[in-house]
């Protein structure tokens with residue numbers, strides 16, 4: 001393969017008169033422009049050759065195709081590649097050359113056919129798949145729309161309602177379901193895939209099998225009036241679920257056009273809209289997130305050294321509380337045998353009960369069978385001592401945040417666990433060097449910071465100290481992948497990356513409220529911005545006990561930039577501790593529905609008199625934009641510090657940490673990406689102005705000041721960071 005080209009196709013013509021065209025672009029045979037243009041020329045050749053009667057399209061090495069090469073969107077956005085004429089690929093190549101050809105084609109699908117891959121297969125005249133292959137149109141997840149005819153062909157193959165579900169949720173179906181839906185014509189074992197596809201193609205030529213053009217099918221489409229109602233409902237849902245994004249509605253426009261005015265008009269609309277969405281900011285953000293998420297497992301100096309992850313056969317967890325039981329659930333769900341250790345029978349029973357409840361909720365929802373439940377639970381064993389730790393490969397300590405208790409546990413672990421065993425702590429704030437102070441095992445001590453609920457939340461902060469070995473990081477990255485978490489490797493400091501970013505966010509909100517801003521308007525503005533909930537609702541959810549414990553760590557470690565608000569401690573004194581006590585910033589009814597509480601004013605006024613701050617008329621009347629800036633620019637400021645200190649090695653890691661750990665909206669690309677969309681100069685100037693008026697909490701850090709002075713992006717690599725990694 002030419003080093004300048006990205007992928008190719010090869011064509012082999014058999015003695016049976018079938019030309020097999022194979023897509024080759026590892027690792028997922030994505031459809032780069034090179035692959036697509038190669039496919040076109042192979043196809044033209046196949047159509048012109050007298051020895052070719054039919055065509056089979058397949059993918060190399062067990063994968064049909066993962067869709068259009070996503071990096072191609074980035075090239076178009078940056079202007080490094082000219083976008084082809086609108087509709088050139090979807091209409092000229094896929095529809096007029098492939099689907100309308102005088103020779104039939106069959107897609108032989110192994111492993112996966114996603115996005116453009118599935119769309120290409122839908123233009124073939126039949127689809128044969130191997131069992132379990134993933135079939136889907138996940139484009140909306142990337143901010144684009146199915147642009148190779150998917151908006152037109154999928155509804156015609158599986159019906160409008162199912163097509164909308166697949167497109168709007170981005171969720172793939174397996175080949176077996178695809179077969180029952182009419183998307184796949186036959187499911188055959190891998191070894192028979194090509195022979196079946198070849199035979200099928202010849203059968204079409206010989207009219208023993210039907211020659212079907214998906215685009216011309218109408219039998220699965222509902223009558224026009226019904227289709228309009230279905231689409232109206234889908235639009236309503238989409239507006240509610242994705243209020244800040246345009247592309248899902250634009251996708252529905254293309255679908256509707258096809259149903260109302262016919263597939264050709266639909267294809268044209270799809271091509272027009274498909275080209276427009278590429279330059280949306282939300283699309284740029286989502287594509288950045290796609291690659292950044294995959295980039296977190298690439299840690300310079302760690303994963304590039306050829307180390308192979310060791311096999312972790314058994315894991316022990318210390319502490320069966322909310323975190324420990326959640327971690328145990330995540331592990332047994334991925335088939336790791338787990339020992340759960342507690343201090344007494346009662347706690348152990350409660351811990352195992354929590355794991356059971358986590359799994360039972362899956363059974364209730366229908367996502368886990370009773371047999372699978374039993375099998376999964378059988379991987380969990382309880383223990384009250386360390387005897388059973390003699391053959392574990394990894395221990396995760398998940399007890400309360402008490403340094404001396406953790407030190408004792410790690411000293412015990414060193415005695416009982418084998419030499420190779422990884423000693424991990426789920427601490428969310430405490431310095432790992434302190435935790436390991438009473439051991440000689442600093443090289444195998446690592447942080448495995450899960451987020452609650454641990455079996456649901458997708459992020460795993462892997463915290464390494466200066467002593468943690470690269471092998472241990474590689475092992476934990478592998479476990480993280482196996483338990484389906486996105487790992488972010490960070491350095492050791494109070495709060496690591498996520499909690500350090502979280503803290504100024506909550507504090508800024510407290511500051512604004514003490515100076516006269518309305519907490520409920522702040523929550524509303526932040527929810528509209530795209531966070532799952534505002535900071536006050538979040539404090540109620542996590543509980544004031546946790547909020548105060550975290551605040552204490554920050555006040556101790558970063559006193560110069562902590563805004564000390566008394567609102568939460570004052571409420572806590574009155575036994576208002578958040579949702580669990582049914583009273584916090586909000587009042588909660590039996591169904592946990594939150595409503596504003598007029599009594600909150602009392603606590604705010606008292607806190608204001610303690611801090612000595614005054615109501616600021618400017619802050620009373622903040623616009624939504626100002627609320628967002630005053631709460632998130634301090635987060636950007638802290639993210640800059642984390643980056644400059646080398647706690648995070650890549651700005652993109654902070655983007656993923658903010659999205660998966662804080663709930664920052666992915667379509668804004670993450671905290672640093674979003675900040676760069678506004679520019680370092682602007683953010684610096686706002687923080688600088690506020691720090692002069694309101695104090696050091698807002699003071700821009702040296703890194704931000706330097707980047708702003710050069711007009712440089714915040715996400716550009718740190719050249720000489722005092723890296724702690």
Ligand SMILES: CCCCC[C@H](O)CC(=O)SCCNC(=O)CCNC(=O)[C@H](O)C(C)(C)COP(=O)(O)OP(=O)(O)OC[C@H]1O[C@@H](n2cnc3c(N)ncnc32)[C@H](O)[C@@H]1OP(=O)(O)O
Pocket residue numbers: 027028030031066067068069070071089112114115116117119138139142144145146147148150274291294295
């Ligand atoms: C004018 C243009 C119109 C285009 C129209 C068209 O309708 C648009 C599209 O088709 S958009 C693409 C739609 N496809 C997808 O969204 C699939 C995205 N990929 C995945 O979901 C997964 O990667 C997977 C299921 C295909 C494989 O998952 P797995 O966990 O096994 O592996 P990774 O996710 O780590 O991926 C492995 C490496 O492959 C790279 N990659 C995957 N898909 C693509 C792609 N479509 N384009 C480019 N690169 C892709 C991924 O980045 C990984 O790369 P590394 O360098 O990190 O190894």
